[in-house]
Amino acid sequence: xxxxxxxxxxxxxxxxxxxxxxxxxxxxxxxxxxxxxxxxxxxxxxxxxxxxxxxxxxxxxxxxxxxxxxxxxxxxxxxxxxxxxxxxxxxxxxxxxxxxxxxxxxxxxxxxxxxxxxxxxxxxxxxxxxxxxxxxxxxxxxxxxxxxxxxxxxxxxxxxxxxxxxxxxxxxxxxxxxxxxxxxxxxxxxxxxxxxxxxxxxxxxxxxxxxxxxxxxxxxxxxxxxxxxxxxxxxxxxxxxxxxxxxxxxxxxxxxxxxxxxxxxxxxxxxxxxxxxxxxxxxxxxxxxxxxxxxxxxxxxxxxxxxxxxxxxxxxxxxxxxxxxxxxxxxxxxxxxxxxxxxxxxxxxxxxxxxxxxxxxxxxxxxxxxxxxxxxxxxxxxxxxxxxxxxxxxxxxxxxxxxxxxxxxxxxxxxxxxxxxxxxxxxxxxxxxxxxxxxxxxxxxxxxxxxxxxxxxxxxxxxxxxxxxxxxxxxxxxxxxxxxxxxxxxxxxxxxxxxxxxxxxxxxxxxxxxxxxxxxxxxxxxxxxxxxxxxxxxxxxxxxxxxxxxxxxxxxxxxxxxxxxxxxxxxxxxxxxxxxxxxxxxxxxxxxxxxxxxxxxxxxxxxxx
Ligand code: F6R
Numbered sequence: 001x002x003x004x005x006x007x008x009x010x011x012x013x014x015x016x017x018x019x020x021x022x023x024x025x026x027x028x029x030x031x032x033x034x035x036x037x038x039x040x041x042x043x044x045x046x047x048x049x050x051x052x053x054x055x056x057x058x059x060x061x062x063x064x065x066x067x068x069x070x071x072x073x074x075x076x077x078x079x080x081x082x083x084x085x086x087x088x089x090x091x092x093x094x095x096x097x098x099x100x101x102x103x104x105x106x107x108x109x110x111x112x113x114x115x116x117x118x119x120x121x122x123x124x125x126x127x128x129x130x131x132x133x134x135x136x137x138x139x140x141x142x143x144x145x146x147x148x149x150x151x152x153x154x155x156x157x158x159x160x161x162x163x164x165x166x167x168x169x170x171x172x173x174x175x176x177x178x179x180x181x182x183x184x185x186x187x188x189x190x191x192x193x194x195x196x197x198x199x200x201x202x203x204x205x206x207x208x209x210x211x212x213x214x215x216x217x218x219x220x221x222x223x224x225x226x227x228x229x230x231x232x233x234x235x236x237x238x239x240x241x242x243x244x245x246x247x248x249x250x251x252x253x254x255x256x257x258x259x260x261x262x263x264x265x266x267x268x269x270x271x272x273x274x275x276x277x278x279x280x281x282x283x284x285x286x287x288x289x290x291x292x293x294x295x296x297x298x299x300x301x302x303x304x305x306x307x308x309x310x311x312x313x314x315x316x317x318x319x320x321x322x323x324x325x326x327x328x329x330x331x332x333x334x335x336x337x338x339x340x341x342x343x344x345x346x347x348x349x350x351x352x353x354x355x356x357x358x359x360x361x362x363x364x365x366x367x368x369x370x371x372x373x374x375x376x377x378x379x380x381x382x383x384x385x386x387x388x389x390x391x392x393x394x395x396x397x398x399x400x401x402x403x404x405x406x407x408x409x410x411x412x413x414x415x416x417x418x419x420x421x422x423x424x425x426x427x428x429x430x431x432x433x434x435x436x437x438x439x440x441x442x443x444x445x446x447x448x449x450x451x452x453x454x455x456x457x458x459x460x461x462x463x464x465x466x467x468x469x470x471x472x473x474x475x476x477x478x479x480x481x482x483x484x485x486x487x488x489x490x491x492x493x494x495x496x497x498x499x500x501x502x503x504x505x506x507x508x509x510x511x512x513x514x515x516x517x518x519x520x521x522x523x524x525x526x527x528x529x530x531x532x533x534x535x536x537x538x539x540x541x542x543x544x545x546x547x548x549x550x551x552x553x554x555x556x557x558x559x560x561x562x563x564x565x566x567x568x569x570x571x572x573x574x575x576x577x578x579x580x581x582x583x584x585x586x587x588x589x590x591x592x593x594x595x596x597x598x599x600x601x602x603x604x605x606x607x608x609x
Contacts, residue, residue, distance in 0.1 A: 002088070002100040003027060003074035004181070005198045006162040006172045008219055009189025013037075013070030014060060020191075020198035021053055021072050026247055028395040029074035030082035030377070032056040035089035035096035036065035039169040044070075044096055048087035069169060071162045073098040077377035078268075078392055079106065080123030090122060092130035094166035095137075099126040100194050101179040102271045102392065104157035129155065133163055145216045148173045152214070152227050157271055158264075162192055175214035175227070178264070183207040183215055183222055185236055190217045196239055197246040204239045253596045255398035255490070259582050260449050263442035265403040266575070268392035269410045270438060279432040281418040286387045288371070290422040294341030296323040297368075299331050299359045301606070303401040303485065304347040307408035309478035310574050311345065314412055317571065318420030318434075328359040338366035345415070346372045349396060349404035350605040351379025360384050373411050375404050389415065398597045399604050400489045402582050405482065406445070409575045413438060416571075437569040441576070444566040448579040452587070455580055458545060458561050459587030462516040468493060469507060469542075470581070471500040472520035473530050479520055479574045483581030490599050491589040500526075500533040513541035518581065522565065522573050523549040534558050545584075547577050 003024030007013045013036050021032060033048025033056065045065040049055050053074070073088035079102070080086035088098040103109070106125035109132070114120070118131045132151035133144070141147035144165045152161075158178035165171070174181055174192040184191030184199035184206050191199045192215070196206055209215060209224065213232055216223045224232045241250060251257040273282050296315055298308035308325045315323045326336075328346070332355070338344070344363040348356045351374035360370050360381065372385035375393050382388030391407035417434055420426025426434075462468075468487055472480035481497035488495050498507050500519065511517065517537045521530045535558055537544050546559040549567050556562050563584075565576040589596050 002076050002194065003029065003198065004071070004098055004100050004160060004162055004192070004194035006071040006174065006192040006217070007189065008069045008170070008172050008217055009186065010068055010219065011189065013067055014065050016202065017070050017072030018053065018057060018060070019201060020193060021074050023197045023200070023243065023247070024074055024195055025053060026397060027074070027076070028397070029076050031075045031084070031087040032073065033087045033089055034060070034065055034070055034072040035091070035164060036067040036070035037164055037166060037169050038067035039069060042166055042169055044164065044166050046089050046091055046096065048089070049084050050082050050087065069164065069172065071096060071098050071164060071172070076395055078102055078390065079125045081378040085122045086124050088126060090124065090127040090130045092118070092127070092134040095130045095133045096164045097126060097130040097133065098162045099129060100160040101158035102268055103128060103155050103159065104272045105155065106272070109154060129161060137165070144168045144171055144173050145214075148175060148214065149227060149229060158268060160194055170218055172217045173214065174217065176209040177211060178267070181209045183209065183217065185222070188219055190219065190222055192217060195246070195249070197243060200239065200243050200246055205236045206239055207234045207236050252590070253398065253586070255400055255402060255586055255596050258396055258398050258403045259579070259586065261394070262403045262406050262449060262579070263445040265393040265407050266410050266445060267442045268394070269407045271392070273414050274435050274439060276432070276435055276439070279428045279435065280421050281414045281435070283389055283415065283418050286389065288343070288387070288419065288422070290319070290321075290419060292341065293321055293343045296321050296343050296345060298323070298325040298345045298347060299328045299356060299363070300347040301328050301353050301355050303405050303482060304349060304408060306478040306482040306485070307405055307412060308345070308347050309481070310409055310475050311347070311412040311416070313475040314416035314571055315419060318416040318426045319423045320425040321419065321423065328353070329355040332359045332362045336362070336366070338363055338368045340367045342368040344368045344370045346370055346381055346385060347408055347412070348372070348381045349375045349401055349408070351376040351381040352605045352607050353381070354607050357381055357384060373408060373415070375407065399599055399602045400486055400585070400596075406575050406578065410438065410441070413572060434569055434571060437572055441568065441572065444568060444576060445579060448565055448576060449583070452583055455563060455583045456587045458563070459584055460591055462543065462545070463588045463591035465493065465514060465516050467510070467515060468495040469510060469515060469517045470495060470497040470520070471503060471517060471530070471533060473500045473526040474524070475571070475574050476520035476522070476577060479578050479581065480518075482578055483518060483585070486582055486585035487588060489602060490585055490596050491592050491594055492600070493588065500530050503533055503536065508536065508540070511537055511540040511542040513543070516543045516545060518545045518547065518584070519559075520547045520577050521555060522547065522577055523552065523567065524570050524573065531555070531558060547580050
């Protein structure tokens with residue numbers, strides 16, 4: 001999500017930090033900052049601002065930061081709006097900290113630190129860590145490394161931290177847990193970074209830290225340990241990738257990288273929201289008065305609309321509140337009947353889609369309350385809404401949405417569970433099962449995204465087809481629509497998504513031996529009916545690619561190809577079944593050689609009608 005770089009050496013740090021951050025610019029961010037330590041003076045200067053790197057560079061010409069040790073950060077806001085105060089680095093006394101990730105227990109830690117006299121100057125979870133390290137030193141930690149180690153023991157969540165102290169000007173300490181961190185090795189100088197791209201112009205000799213490791217970096221060496229202080233050794237690797245390949249983390253396209261980032265993105269979206277002790281969900285402190293909600297209306301466009309369609313199933317089944325879904329571009333022109341009993345849920349990855357914004361304005365004019373689900377903190381849609389709840393997918397670069405979609409489904413599931421517990425229609429026991437299944441999703445998703453070879457082979461077989469049909473029932477119907485949309489967008493092959501029960505009412509006429517039909521048929525109440533649809537396709541020589549549950553031994557007899565997904569709760573199946581469809585589209589498009597990350601005629605954010 002955020003970009004991180006740290007440098008310790010003999011050259012001026014600022015230009016190295018800025019050059020490194022520039023290499024991370026493709027990810028998009030909302031603010032940037034540096035902390036540079038003048039070793040001689042034993043003092044660091046923090047310069048940060050909201051906006052693009054150019055704004056920071058401009059500020060640095062007015063407020064130069066001199067020194068040979070430093071850290072730089074580009075921020076993608078998660079806790080606290082994008083602003084100068086919330087930009088990294090954060091300072092507490094002599095300690096400077098930058099951070100990528102989310103501190104799950106930040107509210108408890110903040111309360112403890114405030115009670116112990118800490119004064120906070122930002123709304124971020126990161127600042128907590130600067131205070132923890134300072135407190136550890138005051139409490140007697142002999143050095144920065146020990147203070148960081150003791151502070152890590154108090155923190156829950158995902159993180160890559162880089163920490164400096166004005167009192168130890170010859171050391172940088174960094175730690176990693178579920179957020180990437182790489183150490184760059186130079187001659188009389190060393191680096192740390194979130195992405196190898198940031199340091200590739202300086203060195204190609206690197207060490208990728210593993211989970212639960214921290215490193216003490218000086219000008220002449222690096223000492224890696226685990227969080228208990230036991231030494232770890234790694235052979236340095238030499239990077240042979242080009243800078244462009246490195247930006248994509250070694251993946252051929254951003255889309256493929258983002259497909260692979262989904263387990264992490266889903267885990268980040270769950271952090272701090274799932275309360276397994278109380279069998280409940282916190283919507284970041286938002287408490288909706290369910291007695292006043294008579295109806296819920298989802299509004300969105302494109303992929304976010306498909307997530308909203310799944311949302312209708314989730315909210316109705318868990319909270320039993322009447323729910324509708326509408327395309328934002330239609331909603332605003334149909335003079336919708338709305339009033340104070342309506343909660344409009346606006347779903348938008350970018351938070352800038354004009355149709356969705358105008359639909360929100362219409363809803364507010366008519367007295368409805370608006371709850372926004374977005375991936376971009378402080379973007380226009382969450383600012384316009386009464387409530388804002390964020391997915392933590394990190395910036396999505398590929399135009400075709402992947403990780404934004406699955407994190408939307410997770411956010412909507414959390415929303416539905418929260419409502420269901422408050423309406424009393426979702427039992428504690430079922431909530432517990434659903435939450436346990438949500439937490440188990442990242443590993444199951446990893447299973448799927450790491451089994452690309454089979455899907456690639458299927459894609460090659462059907463890549464020359466003129467059209468595809470996608471079929472699903474219930475909450476798999478929106479996934480069929482999403483599968484068809486993905487394929488159209490990036491491979492330019494015509495594809496239709498249909499409710500499987502509708503097939504006989506028209507699209508069955510399309511079926512012949514040339515038409516690949518992707519059927520979503522995981523275990524569940526509609527399984528048998530969907531298998532009948534699949535048999536009807538086969539009877540007309542259509543080629544069936546089934547997306548089925550692992551362990552389903554029947555389905556192979558009815559299909560040409562079977563892609564299996566692990567089992568999960570019925571309500572959460574769409575989060576898994578969509579993954580093979582994203583991958584199928586990707587590999588078909590790759591086979592055809594289209595411009596996958598920037599398909600023709602499309603833009604990432606649609607700010608016109
Ligand atoms: C498809 C895609 C688009 C967007 C749509 C809405 O891959 O990305 O269909 O989902 O333009 O965008 P947001 O979610 O930003 O409002």
